[in-house]
Amino acid sequence: MMKLHGYFRSSASYRVRIALNLKGLTAEHLPHHLRKGEQRSPVYLALNPQGLVPTLEDDSGTALIQSLAIIEWLDETHPEPPLLPKDPLRRAQVRAFAQVLACDTHPVQNLKVLARLRELGLPEDKVTAWAGWANREGLAACEALVKHEPGPFCFGATPTLADLCLVPQLGNARRFGVDVGAFPRLLQAEAAAKALPAFAQAAPERQPDAE
Amino acid sequence: MMKLHGYFRSSASYRVRIALNLKGLTAEHLPHHLRKGEQRSPVYLALNPQGLVPTLEDDSGTALIQSLAIIEWLDETHPEPPLLPKDPLRRAQVRAFAQVLACDTHPVQNLKVLARLRELGLPEDKVTAWAGWANREGLAACEALVKHEPGPFCFGATPTLADLCLVPQLGNARRFGVDVGAFPRLLQAEAAAKALPAFAQAAPERQPDAE
Incomplete structure (x- = not known):
């Protein structure tokens, strides 16, 4: 199963949550408390060198970062319903x-x-x-x-x-x-x-x- | 011919200039002096409501804004050489x-x-x-x-x-x-x-x- 590293109030995580829901995909949600600096742990920085959320781990554990890049990847690998027009x-x-x-x-x-x-x-x-x-x-x-x-x-x-x-x-x-x-x-x-x-x-x- | 509204020192304009060159495309370059606020003129704001550069006008005069969106459009409409991998x-x-x-x-x-x-x-x-x-x-x-x-x-x-x-x-x-x-x-x-x-x-x- 995919894993979404996020934070409830993070706008960028929120965008990815919507995309997953629209595509009918489930992911394990792993919260990182930003105000406590949990996104700065060495383990997390190895996944996301910016120390920001979200990070999406695909089924094989490969880490994808940056919400727009993650959403375009979801759209390319799970085309329905499309999140971008064709033209x-x-x-x-x-x-x-x-x-x-x-x-x-x-x-x-x-x-x-x-x-x-x-x-x-x-x-x-x-x-x-x-x-x-x-x-x-x-x-x-x-x-x-x-x-x-x-x-x-x-x-x-x-x-x-x-x-x-x-x-x-x-x-x-x-x-x-x-x-x-x-x-x-x-x-x-x-x-x-x-x-x-x-x-x-x-x-x-x-x-x-x-x- | 396409028109590129830009500024010599703008990084975002610079990105689009590189993309045009790699694709072998020519555009008329229209500089807007950012430090003098020329990008805030009403005529320009009608093309780009952010009042930022770059703006690319296509052959029919339609205005495209945001450098990454412009570059992906160039890549989709002029695929060679590709600026993104296939996978x-x-x-x-x-x-x-x-x-x-x-x-x-x-x-x-x-x-x-x-x-x-x-x-x-x-x-x-x-x-x-x-x-x-x-x-x-x-x-x-x-x-x-x-x-x-x-x-x-x-x-x-x-x-x-x-x-x-x-x-x-x-x-x-x-x-x-x-x-x-x-x-x-x-x-x-x-x-x-x-x-x-x-x-x-x-x-x-x-x-x-x-x-």
């Missing part, structure tokens, strides 16, 4: 939306970066403002990318990699006090996604390690 | 390496984030230290990912998406004072890449807008 231009649009969040938004507000800001002496209100800023910028760009797309999901009638990134990011945005009402098209996609068991069961509060 | 697991490894840099490293040290740190009152030496830290963490993980890979490139005998991300990032790392001698396997891949005209001609200092 190259549409694939590029879905991937670009996902990368606005997975490259330019989430890593700028993750636990590691916020901890570094605190080390530099930034007070807590400014740390939260930083995280809010990163979320607002990323989500505003995403809203612009899909505002003329027919819904209900980000790109059409079925969920794609874009929705897998959007739902966890909106959760982060709310935690950092962002007014997500400014992004009505994104909220439409989120509502469609959350109505699916694959998304609902992947939610942080439904994980065994949730606090 | 799904190898593809996942190449993509993961690229994402360590494109998601977790570069966006944490880009112009926009460093400007924000300055706005928060961080002195210049601490801003440079921040950028150095992000580069060191990302490159150390990349070194671990490929240290047992046969070279000379990151993943074998030909360049892949991994090398397209590595070469620009090593340039950034040096600018921020990182001791790149700590990453011998990455330097081997960089040397192999820089010997190719496709990489050499994409270098920042060879661009018309270079200062």
Whole structure:
């Protein structure tokens, strides 16, 4: 059986949990408590030299890292239902939306970066403002990318990699006090996604390690 | 003809320039001076709502954003030479390496984030230290990912998406004072890449807008 090393609140782990559920795949879930630094153990670093979650071990124990790479691998090895459109231009649009969040938004507000800001002496209100800023910028760009797309999901009638990134990011945005009402098209996609068991069961509060 | 909106020093633009060169494709290069905020003009924001470079306009004027999505589109529409292996697991490894840099490293040290740190009152030496830290963490993980890979490139005998991300990032790392001698396997891949005209001609200092 595959093993997913994750953390209930990690957005990147959350994306992979949704992908596994949509594909109907099961994996053993191995939580690593990020705030306690469990992802920094030598055993885990041998699997994932970044010391980040998620890591997916395939059936033969080979470790895959980076959520988007893991999800594309799942999509290539278990094609149904597809998480990317067939047309190259549409694939590029879905991937670009996902990368606005997975490259330019989430890593700028993750636990590691916020901890570094605190080390530099930034007070807590400014740390939260930083995280809010990163979320607002990323989500505003995403809203612009899909505002003329027919819904209900980000790109059409079925969920794609874009929705897998959007739902966890909106959760982060709310935690950092962002007014997500400014992004009505994104909220439409989120509502469609959350109505699916694959998304609902992947939610942080439904994980065994949730606090 | 395709149009590439970029900036000579932008790592993400640099990646796409290498990909175009490897594929033997030409594009009209349209520089946007990031330090002067030219990427924030309303005309450009209509193409790229993030106000970042690169943006690639295809032959019909459709705008593609996000460097990794652009490169995968180029690879899907112009398959030779391939920038990803055929085997799904190898593809996942190449993509993961690229994402360590494109998601977790570069966006944490880009112009926009460093400007924000300055706005928060961080002195210049601490801003440079921040950028150095992000580069060191990302490159150390990349070194671990490929240290047992046969070279000379990151993943074998030909360049892949991994090398397209590595070469620009090593340039950034040096600018921020990182001791790149700590990453011998990455330097081997960089040397192999820089010997190719496709990489050499994409270098920042060879661009018309270079200062």
